[in-house]
Amino acid sequence: MATGECNCGAVAFKIEAQLSDVFICHCSICRRSTGSGGIAVSIVDNDSFSWIRGKGNIKYWSKPGHDWHTSFCSNCGSPLPGKNNESNMYVPVGTLTSGDEKLKIAHHIWINSKADWEEICGSGKQHSEGFGD
Template identity: 30%
Template sequence: MTAPYTGRCNCGAVTVEIAAEPVTTRQCWCHQCQKAAAGGPTHNAIFPTDAVVIAGERGEYVYIAASGNTLTQEFCLACGSPVLGRSSARPQFRTIRFGMLDGNHGLRPQMAIWTDDAPTWAMIDPALERWPQQPPAPAPSSQD
C-alpha cells in the first residue's frame, strides 16, 4: 500500500489520515516502548507532521526519555490503543504505531533502535540496520 494511509484505534473512536509516505520506519526496544508494547518492541512509521490528520479524543503521557528528549505518547481514551508518539526534539515528525494503520499497509521496520535495551531473548531481524541507542533524526524530505 502507498499513501494515503488511514487508520483507527481498536474501538474506532480515534482515526488517522496520512497524506505522505513515511520518512523512515523503526522497531524500538527502549524500556518505555517495551512497557507500551507488553514487553516487546513498538513498530513505528515516522511521517511529516503536516501530512498527519488525527480525529478523536486522546489522552497523553509525557516523560523525559533516555535520549534526554521530552516524549509524548498519545492513546485512545476509550480503548487505550497506542496512537502516536512525538518528540520535543523533532516537532516536524509524528511517529504512528503500525497497529494504528488499517489493513495490509505494507510497512515494515527499516531499523531496530535502542537495541542495548532489548531483553536477552529478543529476536531482532539481522537484516535490519541496528542502533544501540538513539539514531540521528531522519533527513528532511525535499518537501521540508
C-alpha cells in the same frame, strides 16, 4: 495515502504521504508502554498527518524527567500517533488500516536496552541507541 484507527474506532487519522520505513524501538520505556518487545513506528511530516475523528479521546503520558511521551485512546488504550519532534510525528504501524503495503523494517533502535528474551530478526539496521548512532 494511509489511514489508521484505534481498536474501538473512536480515534482515526490519515496520512497524505507514502509510508516505507519502519523503526522498531526496543527501549525499556517502549516495552513497558506497549507490554511487548517494543513499538514499531513510521515517521511522517506533520503537514501530511491529520486527525479524522476522536481527537478529544486522546490521552498523553510523559515520563517524568524525560522528553518522552506516549499517546493513547482513552477508551481502548490503543497506542496512537504522537509528536516525534517539531517537524514530524511517529505513527504506530499496528494502528494502520490501509496504506501499509510497502512498509519494511528499516531500523531497530535502542537495542542496547532490549529485553534479554527478545531476538531481533530481519535485515533492518541495528542501532545500539537512537537512530543517529
